Amino acid sequence: MALDQLKASLSAAPGPIGGKGLRGRIRAPGDKSISHRALIFGALATGITEIEGLLEGADVLATAEAMRAFGATVEQLGGGRWRVTGRGGLSEPAQVIDCGNAGTGVRLIMGAAAGYAIAATFTGDASLRGRPMMRVLGPLGQMGAAWICREGGRLPLTLKGGGLAAIRYVLPVPSAQVKSAVLLAGLNAAGVTEVIEPEPTRDHTERMLRAFGAEVVVEDAADGRHIRLAGGQRLSGAAIRVPGDPSSAAFPLVAALITPGSEVTVEGVLLNPLRTGLFETLREMGADLVIENARDEGGEPVGDVTARHSALHGVEVPPERAPSMIDEYPILAVAAAFAEGRTAMRGLAEMRVKESDRLALMAAGLAACGVGVEEEPDALTVVGSVRGNHPVRGGARVTTHGDHRIAMAHLVLGLAAVEAVSVDEPGMIATSFPGFEGLMRGLGAQVG
Numbered sequence: 001m002a003l004d005q006l007k008a009s010l011s012a013a014p015g016p017i018g019g020k021g022l023r024g025r026i027r028a029p030g031d032k033s034i035s036h037r038a039l040i041f042g043a044l045a046t047g048i049t050e051i052e053g054l055l056e057g058a059d060v061l062a063t064a065e066a067m068r069a070f071g072a073t074v075e076q077l078g079g080g081r082w083r084v085t086g087r088g089g090l091s092e093p094a095q096v097i098d099c100g101n102a103g104t105g106v107r108l109i110m111g112a113a114a115g116y117a118i119a120a121t122f123t124g125d126a127s128l129r130g131r132p133m134m135r136v137l138g139p140l141g142q143m144g145a146a147w148i149c150r151e152g153g154r155l156p157l158t159l160k161g162g163g164l165a166a167i168r169y170v171l172p173v174p175s176a177q178v179k180s181a182v183l184l185a186g187l188n189a190a191g192v193t194e195v196i197e198p199e200p201t202r203d204h205t206e207r208m209l210r211a212f213g214a215e216v217v218v219e220d221a222a223d224g225r226h227i228r229l230a231g232g233q234r235l236s237g238a239a240i241r242v243p244g245d246p247s248s249a250a251f252p253l254v255a256a257l258i259t260p261g262s263e264v265t266v267e268g269v270l271l272n273p274l275r276t277g278l279f280e281t282l283r284e285m286g287a288d289l290v291i292e293n294a295r296d297e298g299g300e301p302v303g304d305v306t307a308r309h310s311a312l313h314g315v316e317v318p319p320e321r322a323p324s325m326i327d328e329y330p331i332l333a334v335a336a337a338f339a340e341g342r343t344a345m346r347g348l349a350e351m352r353v354k355e356s357d358r359l360a361l362m363a364a365g366l367a368a369c370g371v372g373v374e375e376e377p378d379a380l381t382v383v384g385s386v387r388g389n390h391p392v393r394g395g396a397r398v399t400t401h402g403d404h405r406i407a408m409a410h411l412v413l414g415l416a417a418v419e420a421v422s423v424d425e426p427g428m429i430a431t432s433f434p435g436f437e438g439l440m441r442g443l444g445a446q447v448g
């Protein structure tokens, strides 16, 4: 276990080492969403799937272990290089599937497993055991899967699949995890499964289904995006190159935007338009954010993103942008704390059912650091500092409830505040961003 996973707290002190700002070129770890999917699709497919750039964070490693339990051969070939040998389907696991902290892992695997006449029992850490699973169990039940679970649709739960019939399902919440679970179940359902999403969400599942040889029809209509998938299609192993995670790149990039004298480039960042809401919002706030070397890598748009210290101002973030930046509101709230004026973020109800109640924890953490915040059931308003005469104080020890993004967001705040900020449970950062501490130190940040 890495040293930072054993620490009881981690601190970020203001002012970069040498006082010159944060500087450097780095690569963000592999995209978490695509990494989970590459392993799951590899196990469902027939033949060999070679993956490059896999995120080797705890969440994804739990999915790798789960795919072994369902019968696939999963091998690590070297840093970020993995090989999955799929058997063209899942077999019944002999052990409980522990997905750790990963909502994406457990919900997508449940969708995939529902297509087979097998029983599987799922659990996770305390955070995951508190998160709602009915959003996935509901549609899987309509397709014919059975389950038994704890009160309120919580883990641990046992799912029994097989004999599914396709459904037409309108997403009640904008969730790519729910969409993906229904589509994965639809692969082994009789008939054509149709998911309708009133607000488009990340489309990595649709893209990857195609990369593995399946036919998926996507149509935009007045009531939203319609995704259709005929059951009984077979997947064949594919070569997958995982781009850098924009949700992780966001932390060093915002650190550069708020720290005087900084210029940081993150190379190879995934720029799928359904993931770039944060970059769009930061630009509206006046951020000097430049994309270079835009290219296509394995069916996904990718580029190198450079952030320079910028004078930011507050904005109203439209609620319809939320699905394209749902994991980025914690770090956006930090950027907003250093902006001039108010930043209002609405349509955030889904933030409350992430790894923690992120809306409540950001409001509490920012307030503890001396930032003006207003919390509503589905909105957060941050009152920015007026440059110079109302600095962000910092100086708090922030409770993260084991949430990696709450931890990283407050550490970034600490880099540009007046007093150091520390966070509890820093080991959880490794769920999505292993090596965060060292990488930030390499840029000149005082983290330790």
Ligand code: S3P
Pocket (backbone or CB within 6 Å): 032, 033, 034, 104, 174, 175, 176, 177, 178, 180, 202, 326, 327, 350, 354
């Ligand atoms: C993800 C979808 C989002 C996001 C999560 C990853 C995915 O969750 O918050 O980190 O890979 O599909 P929801 O689908 O629940 O919004």
